[in-house]
Amino acid sequence: MNKADATSIDAIRPVREGLVSGTAGDPADIRLLGSRCVSCGEVSMGTNEVCLNCGSDRISGIELASEGELWTYTIIRHKPPVGYLGPEPFEPFALGLVELADGIRIVAPLDGDVDSFEIGARLRLKPWILRSPDGQQYRAFRFATFSS
Numbered sequence: 001m002n003k004a005d006a007t008s009i010d011a012i013r014p015v016r017e018g019l020v021s022g023t024a025g026d027p028a029d030i031r032l033l034g035s036r037c038v039s040c041g042e043v044s045m046g047t048n049e050v051c052l053n054c055g056s057d058r059i060s061g062i063e064l065a066s067e068g069e070l071w072t073y074t075i076i077r078h079k080p081p082v083g084y085l086g087p088e089p090f091e092p093f094a095l096g097l098v099e100l101a102d103g104i105r106i107v108a109p110l111d112g113d114v115d116s117f118e119i120g121a122r123l124r125l126k127p128w129i130l131r132s133p134d135g136q137q138y139r140a141f142r143f144a145t146f147s148s
């Protein structure tokens, strides 16, 4: 990636505020953001101001693990009716419940052939620049197997 591309990457918004980092100028630097409650230790996805477990406002921002295990998954074969930002024409994709090394389970799109996934597979975070049909770009993520 040349320097001009790096500058443009910095300007790309996250797919959801507080969900992914990535101001380092390289999509490979995208990380999942999370929160850890100082009071009870609960870890959650995204930056939160209040603990989802105990209600405490003593929260620390953290980077979540970039590796995990496929807990279960489903295949989305129809275009979601609201908020879909993916490619047009729609292509079926797998949506996984991934247990991160942090111990939390998150819902995340899976990168790869929809018929190739197996429960229990080791997965890695795969940073992704999502290009919506209207031309917007977003810092996003998927999970992929280590062999893909």
Ligand SMILES: [Zn+2]
Pocket (backbone or CB within 6 Å): 037, 038, 039, 040, 041, 042, 051, 052, 053, 054, 055, 056
């Ligand atoms: Zn808590």
